[in-house]
Amino acid sequence: MAVATVAARCEIRREAASAKPAMGRSIPMTDIALATPEVSCSDTIRTTGILHFTIGVRDHIAAAKFYSDVLGCRHMRSNDRYSFMQCGSSYFVLAKMPNHVNPNAPGEDAHHHAFMVEPEEFDRALAIMAARGVEMIKYSDTGHTTFPGRHAYFHDADGNCIEIIDLYKK
Numbered sequence: 001m002a003v004a005t006v007a008a009r010c011e012i013r014r015e016a017a018s019a020k021p022a023m024g025r026s027i028p029m030t031d032i033a034l035a036t037p038e039v040s041c042s043d044t045i046r047t048t049g050i051l052h053f054t055i056g057v058r059d060h061i062a063a064a065k066f067y068s069d070v071l072g073c074r075h076m077r078s079n080d081r082y083s084f085m086q087c088g089s090s091y092f093v094l095a096k097m098p099n100h101v102n103p104n105a106p107g108e109d110a111h112h113h114a115f116m117v118e119p120e121e122f123d124r125a126l127a128i129m130a131a132r133g134v135e136m137i138k139y140s141d142t143g144h145t146t147f148p149g150r151h152a153y154f155h156d157a158d159g160n161c162i163e164i165i166d167l168y169k170k
Contacts, residue, residue: 052084052091055113056103057158060096066156067094070132071115087115102159109138109153112161122150122166129154129164137161 057063064083067073073092076084083094092113103111117125129136129152138153150166 050090052093053113054093054095055160056097056100057094057156057160058097058100060094063094063156063158070128070134071162073115100158104155104159104161106155106159107137109161109163112153112163114147114151114163114165116165116167119166122152122164125164126152 055063060081060083061078064075064078064085067085068075071087074086076086076091078084081096085092085094126136134154136152136154139151141150144151147165147167148170149168152164154162154164156162
């Protein structure tokens with residue numbers, strides 16, 4: 001099967017964009033979006049940052065307690081499905097997933113969320129995790145080219161991997 005050309009991919013995307021969403025609801029375009037000069041499917045959106053990321057958990061209330069009590073994150077609020085958390089000037093959401101599947105096999109760290117600490121807090125953080133009975137699954141301080149520093153990896157009760165990092169200043 002031949003690879004679709006950019007023009008063909010754009011046409012497919014235009015058709016998909018004009019299709020009605022599920023349940024027959026249409027999503028109206030804003031006046032600003034309608035007045036935007038022509039763009040192509042090869043244009044890039046200029047994002048300005050990440051507001052939050054979401055971590056799937058079995059019990060978002062219990063998870064919020066763990067992330068608050070152990071990692072020092074601020075529990076902003078919860079509803080019946082989500083707990084909204086703040087860590088420094090960043091945010092994350094703990095989402096109750098009734099059929100949650102651990103994202104990592106035991107001892108794995110590939111899918112993880114990194115929480116930064118100051119250099120003087122790193123060893124204290126490891127001691128706190130050990131005192132709370134949270135097993136370190138990996139430690140490394142070499143080979144990290146993009147994010148150099150001391151890295152320690154742990155799992156929360158739902159198998160989500162948490163990285164504690166003392167990020168070296170470049």
